[in-house]
Amino acid sequence: MPKTTDLRADCGNCFGLCCVALTFSKSADFAINKPAGEACRNLDDAFRCRIHTELRPKGFQGCTVYDCFGAGQELSRRAGKSWREQPGADMFAALPILRQLHELLWYLTEALTYKASASIHPDLRTAFARVETVSRTADLAAVDVTAERAAVNELLLQTSKLVRGKQPKSKERRGADLMGKRLRGTDLSNANLRGAYLIAADLSNANLRQADLIGADLRDTNLEGADLTGALFLTQSQVNAAQGNAQTKLPATLTRPSHW
Structure with a gap:
């Protein structure tokens, strides 16, 4: 292994x-259109990004995710x-x-x-x-x-x-549409949130310990103060897409994003 x-x-x-x-499509994630197979204009001769430390303010949030x-x-x-x-x-x-x-x-x-x-x-x-x-x-x-x-x-x-373990029906939220929902301080520990749509949801100070988050869409999700200790199958890209702060607790395998 x-x-x-x-x-x-x-x-x-x-x-x-x-x-x-x-492929880059001009949107909130990318400032330009770029077809697959064509080098991004920000890539230098040493295969490094010229604006790596300024990707978000320059409109390339998708690259940071x-x-x-x-x-x-x-x-x-x-x-x-x-x-x-x-x-x-x-x-x-x-x-x-x-x-x-x-x-x-x-x-x-x-x-x-x-x-x-x-x-x-x-x-x-x-x-x-x-x-x-x-x-x-x-x-x-x-x-x-x-x-x-x-x-x-x-x-x-x-x-x-x-x-x-066995959880109550209220915590079985697989694939649930929770976009923009106000879930501040909610106890979602051990919940099944596989593939859930949590875009722009407010999960600040929520308890997400050991919640299954595989495939959950966390774009612009507010995780300030949330506890994700032991969250299952959470990836760095999901964390990078969310919003958090110094009080957000993450699994030890993940790094706190610089934009937090």
Whole structure:
């Protein structure tokens, strides 16, 4: 099993793949339109962002939210040479695929840390080994990512139930539309918020300890003073998309965003 750091973005060892491979659509997230395969105008010759410390004020909030889970540096390592030295189409096409596989490895790594899920650890390890093997294939374009996600998701669901225990119906909010809801100070500990729409919701001072937040949309969610200790399957990109402060409690594996 790779170390968790292998699944963290390391821009210093990447050829700026996300700045080229991805499409930018002019919006609240991006100040410009940029087609996939074209380098962002802010990418310099050393594959560094010229406005990295000013991305949000300059209209590139989407860049601060994106997380490749280490896929960028892994593809750069495999290629050996940058897309400026050789055709980069294969690298660009592989980035979103490998990113999803690395995301699954991140979730499986977390699932294996829970003692409550010990009964399914063998299955989790088997799934981890399978996804890791698939992620190393030379032909990533042939990978059925949907099938891989479905297989892993079943195990993550089991993990969630084992860790959170039996909860009242009021805390089963999977896929719920909670956009803009005022939930300040609400006890959502151990709640199932998988895939919930929490855009611009007020969760300030809410108790989200051990809540399952996999796939929850936290764009502009107010997490000031909220307690997310032990929150399940919360990612750095979700945290980066939200609003918080120094009093917000995060899982130890995540970093407090600079804009908080």
